[in-house]
Amino acid sequence: MKQAAVLGHPISHSKSPVLHRAAYQLLGAPISYSAIDMEPGQAKAHARSLRDGNWAGCSVTMPLKDAFVPHMDELSARVQRLGALNTIVVREDGTLYGENTDIDGLVQALADFGLTGSTQAMILGSGNTALAAIEAAAELGVKELTLIVRSASRATYAVQLAKALGLQTSVREISSIDTAMASTLGAMPLVFSTLPPRAADA
Missing domain, CATH: 3.40.50.720 (NAD(P)-binding Rossmann-like Domain)
Incomplete structure (x- = not known):
């Protein structure tokens, strides 16, 4: 089972785990989803850990939306324009793609x-x-x-x-x-x- 999570600080208020788990269950997608409290200084290390083969991706909220941008392998045109992302997709080859669906x-x-x-x-x-x-x-x-x-x-x-x-x-x-x-x-x-x-x- 692949992992996914919402990243932010503070993060205990987030409804993302409830929403995503319900969606993955409905879709039959084998993905677990949690909330991880994280500050900007931890972005680089977490981006590195996403490449270990166990991750599907992450949702990203305040104050991390710009902190992860430098650690992506590819950015959508929106993220390049805004300088902020809210979604990290871990591709099959382990590369990281940053998108903004806000x-x-x-x-x-x-x-x-x-x-x-x-x-x-x-x-x-x-x-x-x-x-x-x-x-x-x-x-x-x-x-x-x-x-x-x-x-x-x-x-x-x-x-x-x-x-x-x-x-x-x-x-x-x-x-x-x-x-x-x-x-x-x-x-x-x-x-x-x-x-x-x-x-x-x-």
Whole structure:
């Protein structure tokens, strides 16, 4: 039986093991799936261990989406553009392929709720998941994008990506979401939260 796992820190909140195990059982795929708490400094060693013949692949979440990129043998065009992956496929010959399916997941999740396009969008955060949200926004036809961030200086790459995709982009730097900000969020037709679990609940 091949191994697979979701990698991240923290990872105890992840529903991936439940979802993947159910899917593999339904498909009759002989793959075990677990959650592994891992920090960026451990990425290189784990990538090496994936080549031992026992692994099918891994799902990758925060804060590891860019940490594994240098350790792949091949990257999809999306990962090359975004600089972040969420999936590692271990090929039959032991080589590692990095892909990012976050964009597809975001677009499809919105389609499930009947939203297939929007001209405006807002993204909370500017990290690796936000990069996928920017590309998803572009695929949905967004023309005007607002990034809500804690530090504008850390959003430089996100802004560059958005502009490269043809999005008119503005950045708002805030320390917390207050009543006025909540009102702005409520008026926006499309908002992606890429913040850590529970950070945007209020």
